[in-house]
Amino acid sequence: NAGVMQNPRHLVRRRGQEARLRCSPMKGHSHVYWYRQLPEEGLKFMVYLQKENIIDESGMPKERFSAEFPKEGPSILRIQQVVRGDSAAYFCASSPPGLAGGEQFFGPGTRLTVL
Amino acid sequence: DQQVKQNSPSLSVQEGRISILNCDYTNSMFDYFLWYKKYPAEGPTFLISISSIKDKNEDGRFTVFLNKSAKHLSLHIVPSQPGDSAVYFCAASGSGSARQLTFGSGTQLTVLP
Numbered sequence: 001n002a003g004v005m006q007n008p009r010h011l012v013r014r015r016g017q018e019a020r021l022r023c024s025p026m027k028g029h030s031h032v033y034w035y036r037q038l039p040e041e042g043l044k045f046m047v048y049l050q051k052e053n054i055i056d057e058s059g060m061p062k063e064r065f066s067a068e069f070p071k072e073g074p075s076i077l078r079i080q081q082v083v084r085g086d087s088a089a090y091f092c093a094s095s096p097p098g099l100a101g102g103e104q105f106f107g108p109g110t111r112l113t114v115l
Numbered sequence: 116d117q118q119v120k121q122n123s124p125s126l127s128v129q130e131g132r133i134s135i136l137n138c139d140y141t142n143s144m145f146d147y148f149l150w151y152k153k154y155p156a157e158g159p160t161f162l163i164s165i166s167s168i169k170d171k172n173e174d175g176r177f178t179v180f181l182n183k184s185a186k187h188l189s190l191h192i193v194p195s196q197p198g199d200s201a202v203y204f205c206a207a208s209g210s211g212s213a214r215q216l217t218f219g220s221g222t223q224l225t226v227l228p
Contacts, residue, residue: 004158033215042119042204042218043159056215091158095214103149104216106158 002027004094004107005074012113019079019086021110025094032075033093033104034067043091049075082114118142119207121219129227134192136222138205141186145207149216150179150190153202162203163190195226 005024013019025032030050035043045059049069060067064082069075079086089111093104120139128134138148146167151159165172165179165188172179178191192199202223206216 006158031214035216035218042121042220043216045215045217048215059215093158093216102147103161103164105161106151108156108158111156 004092004105006090006092006107006110008110009108010111010113012115013082014115015083016081019082019112021077021079021090021092021112023075023077023092023094023107025075025092026096026105029094029096029105031095031097032069033095034075034077035091035093037089037091037109039088046077079112082112084114087112087114117220118145119205119217119219121205121222123222124220125223125225127225127227128195130197131194134190134195134199134224134226136190136192136203136205136224138188138190138219139186140188140207142207142209142217143186144209145217147208148179148181148188149206149208150177151204151206151218152199153204153221159204192224195224197226197228200224200226 007022032049034046037043047060047067048056064080066078089109091109093106095104118141149164150162153159163174163177163179165181170181181188202221204221205219208216
């Protein structure tokens with residue numbers, strides 16, 4: 001049973017370009033979460049999605065960031081017009097349907113560098 | 116405002132001794148607490164969790180203690196092994212739709228051979 005897959009593992013963009021980060025959850029998991037880790041900090045929640053629905057996006061910056069989890073295919077975190085401050089590690093996690101509080105399984109992360 | 120705090124950025128312990136990592140939280144609505152271990156350039160790996168209705172949970176060398184009145188939890192690793200050297204994150208979540216994890220800033224554990 002493959003774990004959470006993220007690609008690309010490393011992404012370099014110039015200021016003003018778009019970044020697309022992909023996440024395939026574990027088989028049987030219908031809940032996806034995105035977190036961001038800035039250097040020397042802990043992980044910060046960004047958005048929680050279920051298939052075709054955004055459940056909680058309270059951690060998402062109001063502009064330039066969007067996320068989706070379509071009926072078919074991976075979840076996508078999209079950052080438009082990237083700036084240097086977007087440089088970070090972006091982690092996706094998934095969990096099965098069921099009670100809250102269960103563990104979340106993390107992918108290896110995408111390291112975004114904005115030049 | 117940090118709702119989950121790990122006040123020790125680093126900890127060094129001799130192999131075979133006990134490692135104690137601490138975590139404090141401020142939000143009394145948290146229902147579940149989890150510990151994750153993270154190596155460089157990898158995603159966090161789940162270690163152990165505890166529900167707010169319990170005060171202790173044990174899994175092999177890892178034990179988590181929860182003191183609700185003090186809003187404090189700790190992870191005990193005994194005996195510590197060099198392979199335990201990593202960054203340890205404490206995390207908390209609520210119930211219902213509040214499933215997102217709120218993380219502390221992490222503690223770098225170094226186990227010396």
